[in-house]
Amino acid sequence: MPEFVVSSVKYVPKNLELCTLIGSVPVQIYSRALAEPLDIVELSASDALSQLDAKHITGRKATSEEYERLMSNALKALPETRPVQKFGIKPLDEAFSAMGPKLGQVAERIVRKFVSGAPIIFRFHNDGDGASGAVAIYKALDKLGKEIRLSSHNCIWTMNKGVAYTMQSLSYDQLRLSQFHSVEKPLLCIIDFGTLDESIPVIKKASEYMDIVWLDHHPTYDGFDYGEALYVNPWLEGYGSDVSAGAMACAVASKIANAKVKDLAKASLLSDHSSYAKEEPETLKLAVILDAITTDSSSRSSNVNPKSIIASIEDESVSRSIFSEAKSQMDEAIITGMQHLKVHRHAGFVIAVLDYSRVSDSAYNFVRHGRFTSIFSDSVEEKFGPSVTIVHNRGLASIRASKILSKRLSLLSIIEKMKGDTDYILNGGGHNEAASVKLEDEYLTEEFLKLLEKEICINLGD
Numbered sequence: 001m002p003e004f005v006v007s008s009v010k011y012v013p014k015n016l017e018l019c020t021l022i023g024s025v026p027v028q029i030y031s032r033a034l035a036e037p038l039d040i041v042e043l044s045a046s047d048a049l050s051q052l053d054a055k056h057i058t059g060r061k062a063t064s065e066e067y068e069r070l071m072s073n074a075l076k077a078l079p080e081t082r083p084v085q086k087f088g089i090k091p092l093d094e095a096f097s098a099m100g101p102k103l104g105q106v107a108e109r110i111v112r113k114f115v116s117g118a119p120i121i122f123r124f125h126n127d128g129d130g131a132s133g134a135v136a137i138y139k140a141l142d143k144l145g146k147e148i149r150l151s152s153h154n155c156i157w158t159m160n161k162g163v164a165y166t167m168q169s170l171s172y173d174q175l176r177l178s179q180f181h182s183v184e185k186p187l188l189c190i191i192d193f194g195t196l197d198e199s200i201p202v203i204k205k206a207s208e209y210m211d212i213v214w215l216d217h218h219p220t221y222d223g224f225d226y227g228e229a230l231y232v233n234p235w236l237e238g239y240g241s242d243v244s245a246g247a248m249a250c251a252v253a254s255k256i257a258n259a260k261v262k263d264l265a266k267a268s269l270l271s272d273h274s275s276y277a278k279e280e281p282e283t284l285k286l287a288v289i290l291d292a293i294t295t296d297s298s299s300r301s302s303n304v305n306p307k308s309i310i311a312s313i314e315d316e317s318v319s320r321s322i323f324s325e326a327k328s329q330m331d332e333a334i335i336t337g338m339q340h341l342k343v344h345r346h347a348g349f350v351i352a353v354l355d356y357s358r359v360s361d362s363a364y365n366f367v368r369h370g371r372f373t374s375i376f377s378d379s380v381e382e383k384f385g386p387s388v389t390i391v392h393n394r395g396l397a398s399i400r401a402s403k404i405l406s407k408r409l410s411l412l413s414i415i416e417k418m419k420g421d422t423d424y425i426l427n428g429g430g431h432n433e434a435a436s437v438k439l440e441d442e443y444l445t446e447e448f449l450k451l452l453e454k455e456i457c458i459n460l461g462d
């Protein structure tokens with residue numbers, strides 16, 4: 001009778017286990033017996049369709065060498081990983097052909113954990129970029145799973161509210177891992193966030209329990225240490241933030257299972273204001289919807305995951321109403337913002353400041369401070385020319401610089417300098433054309449704005 005090795009056990013209700021077995025092919029089967037990782041089980045072809053019982057468990061254990069041999073055979077039998085799909089955007093396709101080997105390693109690691117049944121926690125940034133990446137990888141694993149008849153019961157999807165991987169996130173992740181017992185280490189997959197100081201010690205701690213693959217495109221900095229993670233960032237490969245994290249995840253998705261995700265990659269570029277983005281109507285619509293779903297404050301408590309996102313996108317009437325609602329709320333907020341804007345003119349540029357409390361309204365469930373600032377800054381630039389737009393809200397300042405200025409202006413180094421010169425900046429970071437700063441207290445806003453304006457003027461030589 002064919003022998004299999006238990007590679008993963010998931011504890012499910014009704015005293016059942018969902019076991020992943022590795023043999024000539026991987027198999028998922030429910031078990032009433034207490035199977036454990038590395039148990040050798042004997043299953044006939046007909047058994048493989050039913051349930052695992054005590055009589056199937058041989059009492060023998062596989063060595064890790066035996067497990068490795070079976071696993072690598074199972075992986076060899078999979079459909080081959082494909083080259084990265086061409087997205088039809090020249091600089092992006094060039095970047096991905098240079099980054100191909102690293103993206104391939106990410107795809108391989110995800111596929112291996114997927115097949116082994118070890119838990120994979122996907123954490124994606126709560127914006128259109130992060131969400132497009134998560135949806136792309138979800139689609140790829142769904143496709144692969146159908147091809148090799150495995151469910152994605154071991155994939156756990158979480159929208160990450162914020163830009164750091166925090167201790168709270170790690171404890172929550174550990175809690176969810178406790179449902180599994182697997183030969184292979186669990187995997188944490190981070191999409192579109194995390195490149196900042198707060199994450200470093202947590203990532204280090206997390207590597208004790210999980211392997212980590214990490215796709216981010218926020219600028220790295222001196223002293224940033226991604227530890228043992230498989231970290232892919234275009235800044236380390238000779239490119240920059242214009243290569244969106246969502247598009248990187250789409251590249252990985254195309255390698256996993258040749259998933260068709262060109263539309264998602266394009267939407268991620270638009271959502272993140274990448275200079276590679278093209279304003280095509282369908283792409284624009286998808287980007288607005290992804291931004292809206294990940295912003296929707298009315299659904300903040302419920303879990304937004306790729307499955308629910310796909311359901312909304314694919315339902316014609318749902319997606320149409322989200323789109324028009326999101327667009328009209330944003331348009332209205334922008335008009336209000338322009339009415340309350342304070343503009344300071346300097347030589348060749350303006351600094352535009354807005355108090356977000358003038359705009360924010362609980363009725364605007366699709367409008368969020370950061371997203372608003374990005375779109376608002378476009379309107380400011382349209383009206384006043386090259387500009388730095390600062391929108392502050394309860395001690396959090398969101399800053400955007402016109403592309404033409406961001407070549408000379410380094411927001412990130414200004415923020416670094418201000419961190420050193422003052423004692424009231426809690427944290428700050430982002431990209432050189434889009435950043436945010438959190439202050440110790442709201443009442444320090446005036447002082448902060450004055451200093452920031454001074455530093456920008458020095459930096460731009462005014």
Ligand SMILES: [Mn+2]
Pocket residue numbers: 129130192217244245246272
């Ligand atoms: Mn991004």
